[in-house]
Amino acid sequence: xxSDGGAIFIFLVGAxxxxxxxxxxxxxxxxxxxxxxxxxxxxCGPRTIGPTWVQFRVQYFLYALIFLIFDVETIYLYPWAxxxxxxxxxxxxxxxxxxxxxxxxxxxxxKEGALRWM
Amino acid sequence: MVENIxxxxxxxxxxxxxxxxxxxLFGDIVLMIxxxxxxxxxxxxxxxxxxxxxRKMAAYFQARIGPNRVGPRGLLQTAADMxxxxxxxxxxxxxxxxxxxxxxxxxxxxxxLLLFAVVPFGKNMIAxxxxxxxxxxxxxxxxxxxxxWAGGWASANKYALIGAMRAVAQMISYEVPMVLAILGVIMIxxxxxxxxxxxxxxxxxxxxTQPVAFIIYVIAATAETNRxxxxxLEGESEIIAGPFIEYGGMxxxxxxxxxxxxxxxxxxxxxxxxLGGWLAPFGLTFIPSWVWFLLKIYFMIWxxxxxxxxxxxxxxxxxxxxxxxxxxxxxxxxxFVTGIGMFIYRAIGW
Numbered sequence: 001x002x003s004d005g006g007a008i009f010i011f012l013v014g015a016x017x018x019x020x021x022x023x024x025x026x027x028x029x030x031x032x033x034x035x036x037x038x039x040x041x042x043x044c045g046p047r048t049i050g051p052t053w054v055q056f057r058v059q060y061f062l063y064a065l066i067f068l069i070f071d072v073e074t075i076y077l078y079p080w081a082x083x084x085x086x087x088x089x090x091x092x093x094x095x096x097x098x099x100x101x102x103x104x105x106x107x108x109x110x111k112e113g114a115l116r117w118m
Numbered sequence: 119m120v121e122n123i124x125x126x127x128x129x130x131x132x133x134x135x136x137x138x139x140x141x142x143l144f145g146d147i148v149l150m151i152x153x154x155x156x157x158x159x160x161x162x163x164x165x166x167x168x169x170x171x172x173r174k175m176a177a178y179f180q181a182r183i184g185p186n187r188v189g190p191r192g193l194l195q196t197a198a199d200m201x202x203x204x205x206x207x208x209x210x211x212x213x214x215x216x217x218x219x220x221x222x223x224x225x226x227x228x229x230x231l232l233l234f235a236v237v238p239f240g241k242n243m244i245a246x247x248x249x250x251x252x253x254x255x256x257x258x259x260x261x262x263x264x265x266x267w268a269g270g271w272a273s274a275n276k277y278a279l280i281g282a283m284r285a286v287a288q289m290i291s292y293e294v295p296m297v298l299a300i301l302g303v304i305m306i307x308x309x310x311x312x313x314x315x316x317x318x319x320x321x322x323x324x325x326x327t328q329p330v331a332f333i334i335y336v337i338a339a340t341a342e343t344n345r346x347x348x349x350x351l352e353g354e355s356e357i358i359a360g361p362f363i364e365y366g367g368m369x370x371x372x373x374x375x376x377x378x379x380x381x382x383x384x385x386x387x388x389x390x391x392x393l394g395g396w397l398a399p400f401g402l403t404f405i406p407s408w409v410w411f412l413l414k415i416y417f418m419i420w421x422x423x424x425x426x427x428x429x430x431x432x433x434x435x436x437x438x439x440x441x442x443x444x445x446x447x448x449x450x451x452x453x454f455v456t457g458i459g460m461f462i463y464r465a466i467g468w
Contacts, residue, residue: 004246007245008248011150011231012232014231018158022204026205026367029204033207034209038209039209039210041213042211048213048276052279053271056279060283063287064290071294071297074294074298077298078253085305085308089461096454106442115438
């Protein structure tokens, strides 16, 4: 019997073969007339000024941090949701308290302006 | 007869391999490869058709004619485009990180195909019925965020970097309400298996019991697939296609293919979770289940296209505020209301 993991692995290999096959086919048939101008970074005509890989604004990082908190929360929420009907009221109240703690965190981030796009 | 055409084919192939005296594991592997090939064919044909459909619909929305030159009514237009893209030169910019730049168009397609493994195309027509189906769906879908970012970063282009950063911010922000909204459905079903979720909708579709979750899901899915009004990372008029800016030819074609494959996938999940999957409405069971499934996903795709040509693009601050200050609290409230509602439902004992 093929296990679920093995089946997913066949899908992974299939996807890699398909996508790489497309690129390789293109490499076999595409014309090669490379000039120096073609290799320039595209910026609507003018030369690009300064380095591209610079420090980016911190705002994105703050969103990523809040996302991380909520994404970890999801890992706990899904098993609870599956067993929700069997666990009864106690687990429901417990999970409400758990969510409330996170809501307080969201409220704090909101109050401190982490969710304000500047 | 028509209902079981694909299931029957799989059974026939399995018995054929068993009759040839091959071990069961080998038969399973061959069958799975056939399924992968079938799904790849489905994706390729669907994407070619959906791109044509999108262009034609855009044309009609804007009182134009749209593609009508290649083939009857322009039907072969996208196939011709594909041939053109394959034969184009692949240009790797001098400044780009060459390995990552070439690797990302290959990798972007991987999550899309992996997700098709759990798509219930019809009755007993699910390639791998994982017991964590929905969770697997979100876990794999979120990988594409990193690939978007890496592709944009490796291009070493300022527009691409801005687009990539926006892609990360937008996709992670809208993943939270999406995942939390689905939780209401999981609470009712008590299982994350795709087939269980569909079977639980025999009596009533979850769009009627979880309307708020459905609305949150559709909005977040539009943002996850980067379609208008949330197409900030592509924004043709400001950052010229964002992360894909330096990609041409087949590299661009792979990004495009993955984008439209993701559009099919979010429609599939909307259908499975809220519109009853392959279940036939009003007892119209003489139409095969997989035809119903295709009709429903094409309805959802049509809705997403309708959004695209109806709403203007929103600003970045509006996007983030709407995600975090409206959708996240709303989806948390939905979990709470669903829980309370289920206790009341059980107390009344309907």
